[in-house]
Amino acid sequence: MGTVFDIKEFAVHDGPGIRTTVFLKGCPLFCSWCHNPEGISSKPQVMCGSGGERIAGKEYTPEELAAILNGQAEVLRTNEGGVTFSGGEPLCQTKFVAEVIELLNNIHIVLDTCGYGSEEDFRLLAGKSDLVYFDLKLIDAKAHRHHTGAGNEPILHNLKILSTMAKPFIIRVPLIPQVTDTDRNLSAIASAIRNLQGLACVELLPYNKAAAGKYKSAGVEFRPTYEQWREVNINQSIFTDAGLKVRVVGQQKRKA
Numbered sequence: 632m633g634t635v636f637d638i639k640e641f642a643v644h645d646g647p648g649i650r651t652t653v654f655l656k657g658c659p660l661f662c663s664w665c666h667n668p669e670g671i672s673s674k675p676q677v678m679c680g681s682g683g684e685r686i687a688g689k690e691y692t693p694e695e696l697a698a699i700l701n702g703q704a705e706v707l708r709t710n711e712g713g714v715t716f717s718g719g720e721p722l723c724q725t726k727f728v729a730e731v732i733e734l735l736n737n738i739h740i741v742l743d744t745c746g747y748g749s750e751e752d753f754r755l756l757a758g759k760s761d762l763v764y765f766d767l768k769l770i771d772a773k774a775h776r777h778h779t780g781a782g783n784e785p786i787l788h789n790l791k792i793l794s795t796m797a798k799p800f801i802i803r804v805p806l807i808p809q810v811t812d813t814d815r816n817l818s819a820i821a822s823a824i825r826n827l828q829g830l831a832c833v834e835l836l837p838y839n840k841a842a843a844g845k846y847k848s849a850g851v852e853f854r855p856t857y858e859q860w861r862e863v864n865i866n867q868s869i870f871t872d873a874g875l876k877v878r879v880v881g882q883q884k885r886k887a
């Protein structure tokens with residue numbers, strides 16, 4: 632069984648074409664800017680909003696989820712899209728996600744990951760995907776631990792593994808004011824990725840200022856480690872100067 636907190640149809644920011652995005656429960660990080668706080672716990676939880684209560688998190692067998700996704704396969708293929716596994720963090724439910732992918736009928740797969748997991752799990756899911764969205768937040772390990780609750784060593788290790796897998800990937804950098812968006816951090820990211828095989832481009836994601844609102848309904852304390860209303864530094868030239876393709880992606884994307 633796997634636990635999913637949302638299945639978003641007709642998604643246009645989670646990979647090529649029109650996609651269905653599956654949001655999986657559970658994340659090993661706790662980024663202070665996360666705008667899916669209901670995705671962090673691995674268990675179903677009650678969300679209290681203005682429209683009343685709802686449960687975030689529903690259990691599926693691999694066969695049940697695959698049947699839903701296969702039912703959309705023709706529409707997804709016609710629109711040059713596919714299925715994106717996001718979260719939360721798909722690597723927290725590796726076995727389940729791998730089983731679902733095995734049951735899908737010729738559907739393009741994107742793995743949207745923070746990269747934090749065992750090498751074995753990462754190799755398995757990246758290997759079954761057509762494209763990987765790899766989030767990279769902070770290169771400094773101490774700062775990473777402070778802002779996300781965990782070190783970045785497994786992430787940087789899996790990034791190196793990814794570059795040996797002959798798999799196209801996109802680096803996604805959430806821009807958090809004076810945390811991830813500093814020229815120093817962006818330069819460190821550019822240096823770390825500039826020679827990686829398979830890198831298609833870098834996407835910069837200005838953070839979602841509305842994130843705070845969801846915490847109350849999820850019953851999670853919102854403790855930002857950044858100044859919420861500060862404008863972000865969008866310095867694309869750091870990447871272009873390093874010979875990398877870069878683009879800025881809007882705030883519609885839900886995972887960061």
Ligand code: SF4
Binds near residue numbers: 660661666671886
């Ligand atoms: S922002 Fe992404 S990696 Fe960070 S806690 Fe939220 S889901 Fe996990």
